[in-house]
Amino acid sequence: MLEIVTFPNDILKRKTNPVKKVDAEIKEIISQMKETMYKNDGIGLAANQVNIPLSIMVIDTTSREEEHEKFQGVLINPTLVEKAGEIKFKEGCLSFPGLQVEVLRAKEVIIKAVNEFEEEVMLHLRELPAIVFQHEFDHLNGITFLDRLGGLKKRLALEKYNKSLKEKVGA
Numbered sequence: 467m468l469e470i471v472t473f474p475n476d477i478l479k480r481k482t483n484p485v486k487k488v489d490a491e492i493k494e495i496i497s498q499m500k501e502t503m504y505k506n507d508g509i510g511l512a513a514n515q516v517n518i519p520l521s522i523m524v525i526d527t528t529s530r531e532e533e534h535e536k537f538q539g540v541l542i543n544p545t546l547v548e549k550a551g552e553i554k555f556k557e558g559c560l561s562f563p564g565l566q567v568e569v570l571r572a573k574e575v576i577i578k579a580v581n582e583f584e585e586e587v588m589l590h591l592r593e594l595p596a597i598v599f600q601h602e603f604d605h606l607n608g609i610t611f612l613d614r615l616g617g618l619k620k621r622l623a624l625e626k627y628n629k630s631l632k633e634k635v636g637a
């Protein structure tokens with residue numbers, strides 16, 4: 467299992483690099499990312515969250531049985547082709563342990579990516595899978611969910627997060 471990098475580590479603020487070839491090394495990274503996501507009960511993970519500056523995300527929303535829309539897969543070098551609608555959802559992030567914030571995202575996205583078999587895919591994701599994609603896509607671009615909040619909400623969320631960090635250090 468890989469160690470998860472937590473905010474405010476700088477790697478979370480930097481844009482990741484494209485993957486040139488899905489070779490054995492990349493496949494090993496993907497397998498370890500999946501393991502790390504599952505062990506931490508996550509539904510998505512971006513490579514820079516495990517200190518690897520490459521454009522790779524893993525998603526698996528199938529454990530959220532209450533959600534109609536589900537998606538499970540690996541997306542390499544993803545691009546956002548189109549987005550539509552709006553949806554508000556209380557998001558968590560493995561890089562911000564204990565923090566949940568309501569974020570406004572597009573309700574549907576059409577995306578392009580390369581999968582773990584090095585095939586180009588185009589996908590239409592809706593609701594939770596679309597939300598998770600946008601969250602991880604932001605990570606790959608050096609953006610965290612706090613950056614999606616307005617000034618005051620962002621400051622309050624940051625204060626709450628910093629306070630919980632201090633409490634952990636004190637414990």
Ligand code: CO
Pocket residue numbers: 558559560561601605
């Ligand atoms: Co996150």
